[in-house]
Amino acid sequence: MATETFTITLDGIGTSTSVTINDTSQSAVAGSQLLTSSGTFTVPTGVTSINVYAVGGGAGGPPGQYSSGSGNGGGGGSYARVTGLTVQPGDVFTVSVGNGGIGGSVSTNSPFETINGASQKYPQAGTVTNATAGGTTTVTLSRSGSDIGAINCYGGSTNRGGGSAQADAALLTAATDYDFRVGGNGGTAGTVTAGGGGGGGYGGMGGRGLGQFYRSAGGYNYYKAASGGDGGGMRLFGGTTQGSGGTDAPALGSGPYNYTGATDGGDGGDSGGDAYGQGGGGGAGGRIREQTIYSGSSNFTYRWFLAHSGQNGGAGAVRFAWGS
Numbered sequence: 001m002a003t004e005t006f007t008i009t010l011d012g013i014g015t016s017t018s019v020t021i022n023d024t025s026q027s028a029v030a031g032s033q034l035l036t037s038s039g040t041f042t043v044p045t046g047v048t049s050i051n052v053y054a055v056g057g058g059a060g061g062p063p064g065q066y067s068s069g070s071g072n073g074g075g076g077g078s079y080a081r082v083t084g085l086t087v088q089p090g091d092v093f094t095v096s097v098g099n100g101g102i103g104g105s106v107s108t109n110s111p112f113e114t115i116n117g118a119s120q121k122y123p124q125a126g127t128v129t130n131a132t133a134g135g136t137t138t139v140t141l142s143r144s145g146s147d148i149g150a151i152n153c154y155g156g157s158t159n160r161g162g163g164s165a166q167a168d169a170a171l172l173t174a175a176t177d178y179d180f181r182v183g184g185n186g187g188t189a190g191t192v193t194a195g196g197g198g199g200g201g202y203g204g205m206g207g208r209g210l211g212q213f214y215r216s217a218g219g220y221n222y223y224k225a226a227s228g229g230d231g232g233g234m235r236l237f238g239g240t241t242q243g244s245g246g247t248d249a250p251a252l253g254s255g256p257y258n259y260t261g262a263t264d265g266g267d268g269g270d271s272g273g274d275a276y277g278q279g280g281g282g283g284a285g286g287r288i289r290e291q292t293i294y295s296g297s298s299n300f301t302y303r304w305f306l307a308h309s310g311q312n313g314g315a316g317a318v319r320f321a322w323g324s
Helices: 169-173
Strands: 002-010 015-023 031-035 039-042 049-055 079-086 092-096 105-107 112-114 127-129 137-143 146-153 165-167 177-181 210-215 221-226 285-295 298-307 317-322
Touching (some): 049 137, 049 146, 079 165, 146 169, 165 169, 210 285
Antiparallel strands (some): 031 317, 049 317, 105 127, 112 298, 146 165
């Protein structure tokens, strides 16, 4: 509310008067608040309608594991948009932001193994650290100490699956529009091809990684271990624009050698701000060379294997926006 005063003066007679008007047509305040970690948001004075944009965390990419092959891409976090949500000043949103998953890794002493039996699997010793899933982002609205409803954006999984989103009916009936988007699935790994990460919400999938070996005519060994690209994240300004897919890692070649890796997927949604919730690309792994060595009447086989870490997933986030 604002107060306006008009003063009227009559020329020649020196008489004036004033009129005061209480203006109740003042436009509502406008603003936004981004939360990238857990916390609370209180609806400001004068705000009766708000938009909520949220995304869950993306999963980390599993590692490549020698003779077990490359890792899949981690799934992306889900996305929710709830617009025109009726609120009251002083209402409190409690936010729990989903963490991004950690990429898996393998720790062993040797980059290759000697195998006399085809049924053996490696690593037989060492440490394998599994990738972790993305965390759930939860937004809970409460009024005068009582919860009204919640939005849940589930994180991506390490077995490629993207998270899903949901909201309580009480919130949806108090909103003018809403949109829920399952996170993108991570890519499937091949023998030496690592899967790209899934996108958060409308984000694109990352390109596929590659493990490869080449021995030059001069007897020099070259190899590459390119992880899959991360998925594209989700920007929190609305919109349904699908992010582009990333490009695959190229072949190593035979000179000049190409160590370029896979690229990330494009971000989804309307432009503006950072993007969140992308799944991590898988690590390259698998057999990249086999060499049989003959010695007298016997022989043995060297099989060269690759193990490479997966990429971390992206954390979730929540954005509140109000006014024009």
